[in-house]
Amino acid sequence: MSVPTGLEVTVFDEVFRNRPHERFDALREQDPVHTDRVLGRVLLTRAADVATTLKDRSLSVSPDNAAADTIVQRLMTLQEREGPRSMLSLDDPDHARLRRLVTHAFNARAIEAVKPRVRDVADELLDAVAGQERFDLIESFASPLPIIVIAAMLGVDAADVGDFRRWSKGLANVFSPIRTPELLAQLKDNADQLSAYFERAIAERRAAPRDDLISAMVAVEESGDRLTTQEIVTMCNLLLLAGNLTTTDLIGNCVLALLRHPDQLARVKADPARLADAIEETLRLDPPVVQSLRIPLEDREIGGCPVRKGEAVTTYLMAAGQDPALHADPLRFDIDRADKTHFAFGGGVHFCLGAPLARAEAEIGLARLFARFPDLALTGDPIERNISAAFNGVKELWVRP
Numbered sequence: 558m559s560v561p562t563g564l565e566v567t568v569f570d571e572v573f574r575n576r577p578h579e580r581f582d583a584l585r586e587q588d589p590v591h592t593d594r595v596l597g598r599v600l601l602t603r604a605a606d607v608a609t610t611l612k613d614r615s616l617s618v619s620p621d622n623a624a625a626d627t628i629v630q631r632l633m634t635l636q637e638r639e640g641p642r643s644m645l646s647l648d649d650p651d652h653a654r655l656r657r658l659v660t661h662a663f664n665a666r667a668i669e670a671v672k673p674r675v676r677d678v679a680d681e682l683l684d685a686v687a688g689q690e691r692f693d694l695i696e697s698f699a700s701p702l703p704i705i706v707i708a709a710m711l712g713v714d715a716a717d718v719g720d721f722r723r724w725s726k727g728l729a730n731v732f733s734p735i736r737t738p739e740l741l742a743q744l745k746d747n748a749d750q751l752s753a754y755f756e757r758a759i760a761e762r763r764a765a766p767r768d769d770l771i772s773a774m775v776a777v778e779e780s781g782d783r784l785t786t787q788e789i790v791t792m793c794n795l796l797l798l799a800g801n802l803t804t805t806d807l808i809g810n811c812v813l814a815l816l817r818h819p820d821q822l823a824r825v826k827a828d829p830a831r832l833a834d835a836i837e838e839t840l841r842l843d844p845p846v847v848q849s850l851r852i853p854l855e856d857r858e859i860g861g862c863p864v865r866k867g868e869a870v871t872t873y874l875m876a877a878g879q880d881p882a883l884h885a886d887p888l889r890f891d892i893d894r895a896d897k898t899h900f901a902f903g904g905g906v907h908f909c910l911g912a913p914l915a916r917a918e919a920e921i922g923l924a925r926l927f928a929r930f931p932d933l934a935l936t937g938d939p940i941e942r943n944i945s946a947a948f949n950g951v952k953e954l955w956v957r958p
């Protein structure tokens with residue numbers, strides 16, 4: 558079998574879209590540090606290479622450091638080239654400065670404080686579908702839950718939550734691999750409205766602080782350093798972009814796995830503490846984010862292979878979690894697996910800031926869902942994956958309560 562390359566390792570490929578492990582296994586076995594000159598990137602599929610690459614502080618995440626013939630430079634729009642960068646695509650010291658100024662808002666204590674709100678939002682969403690014969694779990698539950706929770710954390714007024722939900726969902730189209738002029742225009746319009754909203758909210762908090770995350774970002778000060786309005790707007794956008802669809806997909810993928818494995822679901826229902834195991838196993842086997850990016854600043858070796866300066870090194874988080882060198886029978890969903898090591902939240906200095914929030918939302922959300930609808934079952938409608946360059950989730954998940 559030939560080494561999969563180019564479009565064969567993208568969502569445009571039917572096999573990759575529906576059975577990505579087939580492509581990952583072929584790459585891992587035949588060319589685990591694969592240089593793909595069609596799209597311009599290097600694909601890593603071994604857990605060991607992904608782990609060391611994510612942690613390597615000498616690697617960059619800034620698209621400015623990518624060579625002209627890489628996928629990163631080829632796909633960048635003018636807006637992305639010239640617009641402000643979030644910390645996800647900045648290197649230290651800029652990255653460390655921004656991360657330090659918001660990190661306390663996502664620590665264990667902050668997440669403990671938000672848990673009752675998550676519970677209330679989950680219950681309200683479940684109330685809304687009670688009595689229906691069937692519902693789409695993504696549209697009615699997994700999608701609105703993280704958006705409404707982050708809206709509450711940021712301090713979005715109740716009257717604005719409808720608009721905020723629409724703009725937050727619109728943002729996700731930035732990951733569409735099909736970038737038509739219409740889509741780009743729609744994306745810009747959506748981004749402009751969201752930014753204008755955040756600018757108004759920041760001005761209001763500067764005049765009269767409240768007890769919310771936008772006020773905290775306005776007030777934060779360390780050694781005389783503060784966040785500018787533009788930096789706060791960019792940070793708010795990043796939180797929505799990095800946190801919403803990812804958490805939706807985690808909830809969707811985990812519910813799907815459990816409904817397909819009734820014996821394991823029965824154990825989770827008998828002991829909801831086991832939900833944490835089901836969530837970690839989902840993050841390992843069917844993670845919401847498929848890949849992350851690192852860029853070498855000089856010619857070097859990765860996994861024993863030469864990789865040139867400016868290369869777009871794609872760390873396949875999904876392939877790494879499914880590596881047979883790390884996990885026996887890796888494609889089996891098994892909440893009893895003792896070692897559930899995964900890379901779903903990336904690694905090193907860019908390790909996901911929102912991981913504790915995402916885990917809390919998934920755990921509470923699923924606990925409330927199965928408590929409310931103990932007989933929840935799939936309707937048998939076909940399950941289709943989203944076509945997205947970065948995210949891995951299902952379009953719809955029809956269930957019977």
Ligand code: HEM
Binds near residue numbers: 611707795908
């Ligand atoms: C299951 C849900 C989530 C998954 C799978 C996920 C995954 C990731 C991944 C893979 C990265 C890049 C890490 C790297 O390249 O090493 C990342 C970064 C990030 N995530 Fe998440 N994420 C999730 C939820 C959230 C939530 C809920 C938030 C906040 C509301 C969030 C905020 C961020 C931020 C701010 C970064 C950038 C961190 C940095 O550059 O230092 N994420 N996430």
